[in-house]
Amino acid sequence: MEIKDNFKEKRLFSNRTIVAAIMVFLMLIILIAQMFNLQILQYEKYRTRSVNNRLKIEPQPPRRGLIYDRDGVILADNTPSFQLTLIPEEVKNINDTTLRLRNIIEISDEEMERFEKLMKNLWRNNLHRFDHIPIKFQLTDNEVARFAINRHLFPGVYVKAHIARRYPLKEVASHIIGYVGRINEIELKTLDYFDYAGSTHVGKTGIEKYYEDVLHGTVGEIKVEKNVSGRYIRTIEETPPKPGNDIYLTINSTLQMEVEKAFGKYSGAVVAIEPSSGEILAMVSQPGYDLNLFVNGISSEKYKELQQDKMQPLFNRLTRGQYPPGSTTKPLVGLAGLYYGVIKPDDEVFCPGHYMLPNVSHKYRCWKKWGHGKVDLNHGIAQSCDVYFYDLSYKLGIDRMSTFLGRFGIGQKTGIDLPGEKTGILPSREWKKRVKNEPWFHGETLISGIGQGFTLTTPLQLAQATALIANRGKYVKPHLLKYHEDPATKNKVMPDLDTEGKDIEDVSNQDWNTIIQAMHDVVHGKRGTARKIGKDAPFTFAGKTGTAQVFGVKQDEEAKKTEELAFELRDHALFIAFAPIDKPKIAVAVIVEHGGGGSSVAAPVARIVLDQYLLGESNGTIE
Known part of the structure; x- marks a missing residue:
């Protein structure tokens, strides 16, 4: 029988008690340390977390x-x-x-x-x-x-x-x-x-x-x-x-809707500007699209449909469309000839229906196959004689012509308050060398003189140039913002329009009169190219037709009539105008894509714009 050792058991118990007490003490120290850490050292951190769990x-x-x-x-x-x-x-x-x-x-x-x-x-x-x-x-x-x-x-x-x-x-x-x-x-x-x-x-x-x-x-x-x-x-x-x-x-929504309706089946662009202020009265890129489709995400099917539409409704022709200006730049080229003293208003050029450079067999055609006969500056603009302007551009040279047209904003951004504006192209010797690394040829000068070749403008640039003519060189900056207003205080903020140093002040009043009279005869003269739209007008206005070729015609090939061509091969139709001629209230630039002729399609659109704005009358759509 085993006898218990009470002393040994007591000592073992005491040792275990001491160890347990030490462990409890250490755990208490750790607990106190952790409480100190949480309550004191990291108080702000966990308080913030707690608040964030409760407050949002x-x-x-x-x-x-x-x-x-x-x-x-x-x-x-x-x-x-x-x-x-x-x-x-x-x-x-x-x-x-x-x-x-x-x-x-x-x-x-x-x-x-x-x-x-x-x-x-x-x-x-x-x-x-x-x-x-x-x-x-x-x-x-x-x-x-x-x-x-x-x-x-x-x-x-x-x-x-x-x-x-x-x-x-x-x-x-x-x-x-x-x-x-x-x-x-x-x-x-x-x-x-x-x-x-x-x-x-x-x-x-x-x-x-x-x-x-x-x-x-x-x-x-x-x-x-x-x-x-x-x-x-x-x-x-x-x-x-x-x-x-x-x-x-600045736009007038009634005028805007009337112009959009006027295009009928055609695509194109119209810019109407107030010459005295630069305010845009209407600015149409046709066709448009329903803006509401994009607010919350357009479906891929609908977006694909818009993208593949041949009329390109998503394309902003106003600022990104770049077109040959055609004969709409002839008043500017004529003014350049007067400014540089290359011509006088009554100097005549004989137009047999074509023009030839010295020692060159190539014939540069006039739009009128049998020619205009003797033509001075007035008749050259009123009847849009290409031969007259071939001769004038050859005398001017591309550099002087380019410099002068640049003063009217051709080939430059207008600074309109819209994103993505294109510059167009105003060709010169320097431009061709820089862009194409090629020399300039005299034939290219002739073509540039009638607004073809490398020259490209936006509808907005043409409207700005027209306003400059209407203002006789007084520059106004085209803009869409009339003002913005705080809805609470009703405080208005007007746009900052920098126009300093952009006036054309060195052209004589006589030269302005000569060009404006010629543009008057375009619509009110007996032989003006747009005389049909000026015949019954209750106001006097100035204008200029233009036609921009979509494809070239070979030297030995007969040009086809518009109705004989596929629609996509027809010329673009252009027209610029301002009215009334003495105190202009509106300047307009019109481009009708594949419209054929400026006088038959683009000019009637311009007349609709003028009638609506000046008279409040609606004249329907073009056919």
């Missing part, structure tokens, strides 16, 4: 500024709408959630693809897991109701009320107004995150893009308290957003 700051996007025409007609406004959003941080299984959502709300494959793309690139898109990520825009009332019934099945999914952009006139002035669209990946990299927090759209084209900073406004925020389930309890603090400024444009 929600950005409040501003109301986008409205766009009006000069008379207060709304061109772009905002309308209430609902969108379906998801906060990734609050959703356990996003794939399952979106799959179930599609059972109660119609979400297209394109919408899902866009949402998934955003989710994969949150950081790159300047988004976070606690942001509302849009799934579907413009929910119907029925869809909102269906989701409300099933709201409890979709934690982290919300229906958010927001303001959607709307264009009540649809395709009217579409290339001027432009449209807003959803912010894409590239734009997210350049836009300030805080300026666009809560915003989903940005100006993409036209005025909407050019004046984005004016229209956008300033983001506000709401600090709200929520419970552990994320449900709203109360609003703690609110900083309201500041709406964007409203923009008033």
Whole structure:
């Protein structure tokens, strides 16, 4: 039988007790240290986290500024709408959630693809897991109701009320107004995150893009308290957003619609400008397109349809269309001849129907096959005699001609307040050497003298040049902004128009009179090329027809009549005008693509513009 050693057992128990006490003490020290760390050292950190779990700051996007025409007609406004959003941080299984959502709300494959793309690139898109990520825009009332019934099945999914952009006139002035669209990946990299927090759209084209900073406004925020389930309890603090400024444009929407209607089956462009101020009265690129299609993402099928349309409705002909100006530049070339002393108004040139350079067999044809006979400057412009201007351009030389036309803005951006303006081409020896590394030839000078060859202009440049003639050299800057206004204070901000040093002051009044009289005879003279549209006009005006060749005719080939050509091979028709001739109120440039002749197609469009603006009369469409 084993005898217990009480002393040994007591010592073992004491040792274990001491060890246990030491371990408890050490654990207590660790606990106290951790409490000190949490309560003292990292107090602010965890307090902030706690507050953030309870308090949420929600950005409040501003109301986008409205766009009006000069008379207060709304061109772009905002309308209430609902969108379906998801906060990734609050959703356990996003794939399952979106799959179930599609059972109660119609979400297209394109919408899902866009949402998934955003989710994969949150950081790159300047988004976070606690942001509302849009799934579907413009929910119907029925869809909102269906989701409300099933709201409890979709934690982290919300229906958010927001303001959607709307264009009540649809395709009217579409290339001027432009449209807003959803912010894409590239734009997210350049836009300030805080300026666009809560915003989903940005100006993409036209005025909407050019004046984005004016229209956008300033983001506000709401600090709200929520419970552990994320449900709203109360609003703690609110900083309201500041709406964007409203923009008033210079265009007259009635005139704009009348001009768009005037084109009928044709495509082309019209720019109407007020010579005294530079305000754009109408600016048409025809055909247009419904701006509303792009606001929340156009379907790929519809976009493909617009892209493949032969009439190119998406192409902005006003600032990006570059056309040979044809005979519309003859008044400028004639004025150059007077300015440099190369000709006098009554100097005559004989036109047999063609022109030949010295020691060259090539014949440069006049549009009138049998010729005009003896022609002076007035008749050269009024009857648009090519031979007269072949001879004049040869005497002037390309360098002087190029320099003088450049003073009227040919081959230069006008500075219009629209994005993407092209410069056109004003050829010269230096230009050809730089661009093509080739020498200049005399024949190219002749062709440039009648607005063909390398010369390209935009409709806007032609309108600006016409306004300069109407003003007798007084420069005005073409612009679309009349003013923008703070909707709260009604403070107006006018556009800054720099016109210093651009007047043409060294042309004599007599020379201006000579050119303007010749342009008067184009529409009011017995043999003027546009005499048909001036016959019954209740006002006196000046004009010039033009025809821009789409393809060349060989030297030994007979030119075909317009009606014998395929439509896409017909010449472009051009016309410039201003009225009334003594105190001009409007200057117009018209380009009708494949219209054939300037006098038969483009001039009637110009007359419609003049009648509508000066008389308030509507004269229908061209045939």
